[in-house]
Amino acid sequence: MFEVTPEAAETGKRGDAASHVKTIPMNPLSIKVACSNCNLRELCMPMGLKADELDKIEEIIAVRRKVKRGARLYSNGEKFTSLFAIRTGFFKTCITTEDGRNQVTGFQMAGEIIGLDGIVKERHTCDAVALEDAEVCVMPFERIEELSREVAALQRHVHKIMSREIVREHGVMLLLGSMRAEERLAAFLLNLVQRLHARGFSQSELLLRMTREEIGSYLGLKLETVSRTFSRFVEEGIVEVKQRHVRILDTAALKMIVNNNQQPC
Amino acid sequence: MFEVTPEAAETGKRGDAASHVKTIPMNPLSIKVACSNCNLRELCMPMGLKADELDKIEEIIAVRRKVKRGARLYSNGEKFTSLFAIRTGFFKTCITTEDGRNQVTGFQMAGEIIGLDGIVKERHTCDAVALEDAEVCVMPFERIEELSREVAALQRHVHKIMSREIVREHGVMLLLGSMRAEERLAAFLLNLVQRLHARGFSQSELLLRMTREEIGSYLGLKLETVSRTFSRFVEEGIVEVKQRHVRILDTAALKMIVNNNQQPC
DNA sequence: CGACACCTTGAAGAGGTTCAAGAAATGTGG
DNA sequence: CCACATTTCTTGAACCTCTTCAAGGTGTCG
Numbered sequence: 001m002f003e004v005t006p007e008a009a010e011t012g013k014r015g016d017a018a019s020h021v022k023t024i025p026m027n028p029l030s031i032k033v034a035c036s037n038c039n040l041r042e043l044c045m046p047m048g049l050k051a052d053e054l055d056k057i058e059e060i061i062a063v064r065r066k067v068k069r070g071a072r073l074y075s076n077g078e079k080f081t082s083l084f085a086i087r088t089g090f091f092k093t094c095i096t097t098e099d100g101r102n103q104v105t106g107f108q109m110a111g112e113i114i115g116l117d118g119i120v121k122e123r124h125t126c127d128a129v130a131l132e133d134a135e136v137c138v139m140p141f142e143r144i145e146e147l148s149r150e151v152a153a154l155q156r157h158v159h160k161i162m163s164r165e166i167v168r169e170h171g172v173m174l175l176l177g178s179m180r181a182e183e184r185l186a187a188f189l190l191n192l193v194q195r196l197h198a199r200g201f202s203q204s205e206l207l208l209r210m211t212r213e214e215i216g217s218y219l220g221l222k223l224e225t226v227s228r229t230f231s232r233f234v235e236e237g238i239v240e241v242k243q244r245h246v247r248i249l250d251t252a253a254l255k256m257i258v259n260n261n262q263q264p265c
Numbered sequence: 266m267f268e269v270t271p272e273a274a275e276t277g278k279r280g281d282a283a284s285h286v287k288t289i290p291m292n293p294l295s296i297k298v299a300c301s302n303c304n305l306r307e308l309c310m311p312m313g314l315k316a317d318e319l320d321k322i323e324e325i326i327a328v329r330r331k332v333k334r335g336a337r338l339y340s341n342g343e344k345f346t347s348l349f350a351i352r353t354g355f356f357k358t359c360i361t362t363e364d365g366r367n368q369v370t371g372f373q374m375a376g377e378i379i380g381l382d383g384i385v386k387e388r389h390t391c392d393a394v395a396l397e398d399a400e401v402c403v404m405p406f407e408r409i410e411e412l413s414r415e416v417a418a419l420q421r422h423v424h425k426i427m428s429r430e431i432v433r434e435h436g437v438m439l440l441l442g443s444m445r446a447e448e449r450l451a452a453f454l455l456n457l458v459q460r461l462h463a464r465g466f467s468q469s470e471l472l473l474r475m476t477r478e479e480i481g482s483y484l485g486l487k488l489e490t491v492s493r494t495f496s497r498f499v500e501e502g503i504v505e506v507k508q509r510h511v512r513i514l515d516t517a518a519l520k521m522i523v524n525n526n527q528q529p530c
Numbered sequence: 531c532g533a534c535a536c537c538t539t540g541a542a543g544a545g546g547t548t549c550a551a552g553a554a555a556t557g558t559g560g
Numbered sequence: 561c562c563a564c565a566t567t568t569c570t571t572g573a574a575c576c577t578c579t580t581c582a583a584g585g586t587g588t589c590g
Contacts, residue, residue, distance in 0.1 A: 095435055099525035103439040117435065119428035126435060145421065149414045156410065162427040163384035169434035170360055170382065170391060174368040176441035177485035181546070212569065220442035222547055227570055243555070243569075260364035446578070477537065487579055492538055508537075508587075 034058060035137075043111025043199075044085040044137075046157035053151045060144055061085075061137045073114065073128040073136060080118025082140045086110050089134020090209040093117075094217070095126045104218040106168070107131075107192070107210060110199060113161050131209040176220045179258075184219040185229045186257040189239070193248060204251070208244040299323060300402075308376030308464075309350045309402075311422035318416045325409055326350075326402045338379065338393040338401060345383025347405045351375050354399020355474040358382075359482070360391045369483040371433070372396075372457070372475060375464060378426050396474040441485045444523075449484040450494045451522040454504070458513060469516070473509040 035041055035058045045057065064087065067073050073084060073091065091108040105126060108114050118124040119141065148155035175184055189206075197203045208215070212223040212230075219226065233239045238254060240247040248254065300306055300323045310322065329352065332338050338349060338356065356373040370391060373379050383389040384406065413420035440449055454471075462468045473480070477488040477495075484491070498504045503519060505512040513519065 095439055097439070097524075101439060101443045101525065103435075103442045105435045105438050116428055117432050120425045120432055125432050145417065145424070149417065149420060152410065152414065155414060155420075158424075159410070159427070160385045162424070162431065163381055165431050166427065166434065167382050167385055167390050169431065169438065170368075170370045172438055173370050173434065173441060174360055174362070174366060176438060177368045177482065178366045211567090217442065223569080224548085224571085225546060228546095231570075260366065476535085488537080489539085489580085490578060493578095496538075 035061060038087070040085070040087065040111040044113060046153040049151070049153055053153065056147055056151060057154055060139050060147060062140055062143075063138050065136050065138050067130040067134045067136065069130055069132050069134075071130055073130065073134075074118070074124045075127050076124055078118075078124045080115070080122050080124055080141070082138045083113055083115040083144065084128075084136040084138060086112050086114060087135045087137055089136075090131045091128050091134065092131055092210060092214060092218075093126050093128050102217060104210075104214055106172075107218065109195060116162055116165055131214075172218075181219075181221055181225050181229050182232065182257055183260075184221065185215075185226065185233070186254040188215065188219055189246065189248065190251070190254050190258065204248045206246050206248075208246060300326060303352070305350070305352065305376040309378060311418040314416070314418055318418065321412055321416060322419055325404050325412060327405055327408075328403050330401050330403050332395040332399045332401065334395055334398050336395055338395065338399075339383070339389045340392050341389055343383075343389045345380070345387050345389055345406070347403050348378055348380040348409065349393075349401040349403060351377050351379060352400045352402055354401075355396045356393050356399065357396055357475060357479060357483075358391050358393050367482060369475075369479055371437075372483065374460060381427055381430055396479075446484075446486055446490050446494050447497065447522055448525075449486065450480075450491065450498070451519040453480065453484055454511065454513065455516070455519050455523065469513045471511050471513075473511060 035045055036054060045054075049057065065073075065084075067089065074080075076096065086108055088110055091114060092104050093106050093108065093114065094102060094104045096102045108128075114128055114136070115124070117126050144154075144158060148158055175187055179187065192208075193203060193206050196206055210218075212226045215221075216223045216226045221229075230239070230241050234241050236253070238248070238250045240249060300310055301319060314322065330338075330349075332354065339345075341361065351373055353375055356379060357369050358371045358373065358379065359367060359369045361367045373393075379393055379401070380389070382391050409419075409423060413423055440452055444452065457473075458468060458471050461471055475483075477491045480486075481488045481491045486494075495504070495506050499506050501518070503513070503515045505514060
């Protein structure tokens with residue numbers, strides 16, 4: 001059913017990202033890195049820096065850290081010290097309340113920055129869980145702040161990253177507050193595939209890294225509803241679904257579903 | 266039914282905030298201000314500054330601006346130049362999509378900072394509408410960034426404000442994604458009254474500045490559902506409601522509704 | 531006072547949830 | 561490497577919450 005193997009879908013154009021980076025082993029969990037060689041640079045670094053500024057910024061990234069699938073990068077209540085740039089792998093962030101409520105607040109992939117929730121209270125207020133084996137660049141926040149005071153481009157970059165997260169969450173609020181199940185799932189798939197495409201993956205094919213339950217939590221739906229909605233999309237010929245492998249057959253139809261069933265103009 | 270008059274509820278301890286501030290009229294919409302005298306200082310300024318740092322920061326606030334009820338402080342698509350600190354009044358922020366969806370993303374009151382959505386694209390991505398006559402301090406963002414590079418405490422403060430907004434939105438996602446109508450409205454009321462209390466108003470009484478429809482948009486409910494849920498709370502003796510005047514009779518009951526109907530421990 | 535915006539309430543209906551059962555994939559240990 | 565346990569996914573049926581549509585009431589402001 002799928003022309004592209006799971007491996008190919010996972011790897012894509014940038015599949016060999018890690019192999020280009022000089023690394024100096026420090027301990028089993030951490031290794032030195034160099035941003036200048038990283039091909040995710042354009043995703044997590046400011047552009048148009050002078051050479052000496054770039055040198056400085058490279059010093060921010062103390063170490064890299066590997067996170068096994070299912071393990072937490074950080075947990076609710078944990079002391080906040082660093083932001084993390086995802087090098088490889090896929091994360092979810094979620095909040096859990098004492099009374100047992102649980103909400104996935106986002107899914108994050110390579111090149112995205114994670115940990116911003118921890119700044120305000122100097123403790124993390126959510127969990128970040130790796131949904132596949134992952135590696136992150138550890139960026140001590142105090143170093144970021146220090147350098148931001150010296151390099152205006154970095155300062156602006158940090159501000160934009162935080163603002164982008166705020167705007168993203170506005171979009172999720174719109175989704176949760178005003179969309180029906182089909183619209184939510186369509187928006188979710190389009191968003192995922194668009195972000196993957198920006199990283200060199202297929203526009204039409206994706207491998208979900210999360211369960212139906214996690215999708216449901218993110219979209220404010222029960223897992224059965226997610227499953228049923230997938231089935232409906234399949235019936236309508238909009239997607240092919242085989243467990244976590246999804247192929248989008250009719251992107252326009254998904255867009256129409258999201259846009260309140262209006263023709264795109 | 267209400268011991269406190271609407272005026273008293275509106276004004277509260279800090280009702281005469283504006284009268285303490287030296288102002289130099291500049292044009293009909295803008296006047297010079299001094300943070301050092303503002304009794305909202307502790308809400309929107311970093312604490313523990315040296316005198317010279319405080320002087321610098323005061324220069325950030327170029328002007329104040331009045332916004333009439335119903336008018337916009339800024340609109341979607343508008344060029345972003347400044348953040349705004351609310352001095353008096355009450356705002357909603359909302360996004361509207363081409364296909365007619367509309368989502369209130371937040372309600373903001375005195376001492377809160379508004380406009381963070383505009384940083385990432387240097388254009389605002391939502392509308393900020395005054396729900397009552399309001400006055401804001403205009404803080405040009407370039408000046409904020411400049412001074413943040415000089416005053417670490419201000420830099421940290423800006424980061425915390427943005428992080429706080431991210432965490433707040435996580436809470437809204439939890440609400441929209443996992444709560445039923447009663448739970449949403451209870452959480453909404455508790456949140457409002459808690460923020461008002463922090464500003465010197467009553468713990469049990471509040472005057473809603475927004476319509477049922479706006480509450481509904483924020484909570485992902487239809488206005489009829491909001492109205493019915495209010496009525497149910499009244500029947501159960503949890504609140505008194507007379508149009509936009511709300512008196513909370515049983516805070517514990519509201520908390521129990523939010524906490525998944527578990528006893529608070 | 532009349533026009534308008536806002537709020538309340540009822541009845542019917544739709545969409546999503548819950549409960550339940552079984553199938554398919556995945557992981558584990560011998 | 562296979563057998564078994566576990567997790568994940570799908571589907572059906574009944575139920576419930578919220579929405580939709582409709583009508584009437586209340587408050588406000590020029």
